[in-house]
Amino acid sequence: MRRLVSGIVGLAALLTGCATTNQDNSSRLNLIKNRNELICGVSGKIPGFSFLKSDGSYQGLDVDICKAFAAAIIGDSEKVQFRPLTAAERFTAIKTGEIDLLSRNTTFTLSRDSLGGNGLTFAPVVFHDGQGLMVKKESRINSLKDLANKSICVGSGTTTEQNINDAFESASLPYTPIKYQDLNQVVAGYLQGRCAAMTSDRSQLAAARSGFKNPKEHIILDDVLSKEPLAPASDGQDQKLSDAMRWVIFSLISAEEQGITKVNIDQKVQIAKDNPQLKPLRRFLGIDGGLGEKIGLSNDFVIKVISSTGNYGEIYERHLGQNSDVPIPRGLNELYNKGGVHISPPFN
Amino acid sequence: MKINKKSVLQLGVCIIFFGGLGILINNLTINLIRTGLGFNFTWLFKPASFALAEHPLPYTSSDSYAWAIFIGWLNSLKVIVSSLILATFLGTLIGLARTGKNFLLGIISAGYITVVRQTPLLLQLMFWYFVGFLSLNDNMFIQIKNIFNISNEGIEFSGLTFSSEFLALFLGLSVFTSAYIAEVIRGGILSVSGGQWEAFRSLGLSEREGITRIIIPQALPAIIPGLTSQYLNLAKNSTLAIAVGYSDIYAINDTIINQTGRAIECFIILLISFLLLNLVITNTMEIMNKLTLKSKKYG
Numbered sequence: 124m125r126r127l128v129s130g131i132v133g134l135a136a137l138l139t140g141c142a143t144t145n146q147d148n149s150s151r152l153n154l155i156k157n158r159n160e161l162i163c164g165v166s167g168k169i170p171g172f173s174f175l176k177s178d179g180s181y182q183g184l185d186v187d188i189c190k191a192f193a194a195a196i197i198g199d200s201e202k203v204q205f206r207p208l209t210a211a212e213r214f215t216a217i218k219t220g221e222i223d224l225l226s227r228n229t230t231f232t233l234s235r236d237s238l239g240g241n242g243l244t245f246a247p248v249v250f251h252d253g254q255g256l257m258v259k260k261e262s263r264i265n266s267l268k269d270l271a272n273k274s275i276c277v278g279s280g281t282t283t284e285q286n287i288n289d290a291f292e293s294a295s296l297p298y299t300p301i302k303y304q305d306l307n308q309v310v311a312g313y314l315q316g317r318c319a320a321m322t323s324d325r326s327q328l329a330a331a332r333s334g335f336k337n338p339k340e341h342i343i344l345d346d347v348l349s350k351e352p353l354a355p356a357s358d359g360q361d362q363k364l365s366d367a368m369r370w371v372i373f374s375l376i377s378a379e380e381q382g383i384t385k386v387n388i389d390q391k392v393q394i395a396k397d398n399p400q401l402k403p404l405r406r407f408l409g410i411d412g413g414l415g416e417k418i419g420l421s422n423d424f425v426i427k428v429i430s431s432t433g434n435y436g437e438i439y440e441r442h443l444g445q446n447s448d449v450p451i452p453r454g455l456n457e458l459y460n461k462g463g464v465h466i467s468p469p470f471n
Numbered sequence: 472m473k474i475n476k477k478s479v480l481q482l483g484v485c486i487i488f489f490g491g492l493g494i495l496i497n498n499l500t501i502n503l504i505r506t507g508l509g510f511n512f513t514w515l516f517k518p519a520s521f522a523l524a525e526h527p528l529p530y531t532s533s534d535s536y537a538w539a540i541f542i543g544w545l546n547s548l549k550v551i552v553s554s555l556i557l558a559t560f561l562g563t564l565i566g567l568a569r570t571g572k573n574f575l576l577g578i579i580s581a582g583y584i585t586v587v588r589q590t591p592l593l594l595q596l597m598f599w600y601f602v603g604f605l606s607l608n609d610n611m612f613i614q615i616k617n618i619f620n621i622s623n624e625g626i627e628f629s630g631l632t633f634s635s636e637f638l639a640l641f642l643g644l645s646v647f648t649s650a651y652i653a654e655v656i657r658g659g660i661l662s663v664s665g666g667q668w669e670a671f672r673s674l675g676l677s678e679r680e681g682i683t684r685i686i687i688p689q690a691l692p693a694i695i696p697g698l699t700s701q702y703l704n705l706a707k708n709s710t711l712a713i714a715v716g717y718s719d720i721y722a723i724n725d726t727i728i729n730q731t732g733r734a735i736e737c738f739i740i741l742l743i744s745f746l747l748l749n750l751v752i753t754n755t756m757e758i759m760n761k762l763t764l765k766s767k768k769y770g
Contacts, residue, residue: 210729214732218734240731242732279713279722279725279729288520299522299524300522301524302524302716302718302726304713304722311601312601315606315623317623317624317635
C-alpha cells in the first residue's frame, strides 16, 4: 500500500513537471520576431516535402513554406530552425510550445482544427493529396477487392490508419493491418514482403518509390481512399499567428495567378510604384493599403516572400515538378483557373 | 529536545514537498485549461475505428477506445509473461554454464552475455524482426502440412498462430533479458563460499545434485532481488513493441493520442497500467523472497 501511494505521488509530480509551459498569453508572432528565428516542425523523411540532404540542410515543399513564413515574419527566409517530428509527436509539440508552427504533411480535419479536438488552427491547404495503395506489379493485385484477407502495412497514429479501416469495412472486406511507427519501417516491411500492399498518401508513396531499387516494379493502385488536404498548422488559440500564416500562403497562390515570380518581382514592384492606377497590385505588394500591418507583418511582406521562395507554382516545380526527383502531376494542385482547386481570396 | 527538533525538521520537509507538489498540480491545471485540454475521459467509450492485427479477445473497429486499450494491455501481458518465462529459463542455463567447470561452455556463454549486453535492445529487436523474421521465405522451409508452417507472416503450429511481430518481440526481449539474468545467477552462485562446493563433492554428491540441492538454495536469497529488477526492466522494455509493429498497450495509445488529442489522459492510463503491473511483479517476487529466506532458516 505504501508503495502504491508513493508511486502515485511520484507519478503526479512527474506529470505536473512535464506540463509547465510558458504562461505568456501574447502571440507567438512577437516571440518569433524577438527570437529572430522561426522554429518549424517538419517530417524530415519525405522526399519532395521535407528531406534532409547530405549537406545537413532540409529541402522540399513543406520546408519552403517554412521559409516563406520566416521571410514574412522576420524578413529573412534563412532564419528557420527545423525540428524533425514523428506523426505522434507533432501536435504535442505545438501545444507545449516546442515549435512555433507545423509544416509537416498534416491532413486538415475537423477534429484537429477544433478546440474540442486537438485544438489547432490550419492554414490554407498547400498540397491536395489522397490516400492510395502500392503493390508489387508481379502480385497481380489490381484493386482493393484483390486485397481481401491480405496484410497491409500502415503507419500508426495517422488518419491513414482510420481511412484504410473505413475503406475495407465499408466494402466488407477482412484484412490485417501491420502497424509501424514511421514510414521507413512501413517501406521496409512492404519491401521484405510482410504485407501485400503498403498504404499512405499517394505523394508519400511516390516519394518512397523514388528511393526503391526498381521503382518500376511497384504500382500505385487507382483506388483513392480519402481526401488528404495537407496544410500547415499552429496553436488554435493564437489568432495573430494563424492570420499571418493564412495570408502568407494566399500570397504565394495569388502571386502565381498574377504571374509574379522570384525573377520578375523587382520589376513588378517598380511597375506598381510607377503606376498609381494599378490599385490591386499596389495593395498586394504593400505599396498602398497597409494590409501587412493588419496581420502583424510588415506591409511589404509579399515582396520578401516572393523574392526568397518564389510563388506557389515555382515552389511546386522545384520539388515536385517533372524535372524533380519526385515528380507528381499537379492535378488538383493547379490554380482554380487551370483545372485545380488553389484559389486566393482578394487582398483587400 | 532532540525529538522535538527532529519532528520540526520532518514537518518542514513535508511542507516543502507538499507545497511544491501543490504548485506543480496547480500549474498543470491552469495550463491544461489555458490550452483547452482539460481532463476528460468520456472519449474512452467512443468507437475506436481502427483495426488491430492481434487481439486475444474479440475486437472490431466499432468497439470502444477503452476496449482497445484493454486488448493492448492483454497483448503486452502476453509478451511480458512469455518472455519472462523464456528469459528465466535461458538465463539460468547460461548463468550455470558460465560458472560451471566446462571450459568451452564457459567461453560460449561469456561471449553470448558480452554480445547481448553491449548492443542496444532497440537494435536487437529490429534485427530479429527485419533481418530474422521478415527475410524468411515461404520456400525456405518444408511445410509439414497443417502442423508446422513458417513464413514471414509468422509461425503456425497446429492451429496456433504467432505473428512475426510477436515472435520478434518475444525472442528479442527474452534473449536481451536472459543475458542480464545469467549475470544475476552467476553473482548469486559466486556468493556461496567455495567451501560448500568442496563439501558436497567430498560427500560424494554428483555435480548436478550438488548444484540443485546445496548451491542454488543458498544462492537464491542473493539472486531474487536482482531477478526482480530484471523482470521489471523486461516489463518496461516491452513498450519497444512499437518498433516492430506489435500492437501492445503503448502502440495502441500512440494511435489513440493521435486520433483524440488526449495525450495527458492516455499517458496517465499508460503510467498507471505499468505501475500496477510492476507492483504485481514486485510483490510476487517479495513473497518468493520471504519464502526462500524462511525455508533456509528452518530447512
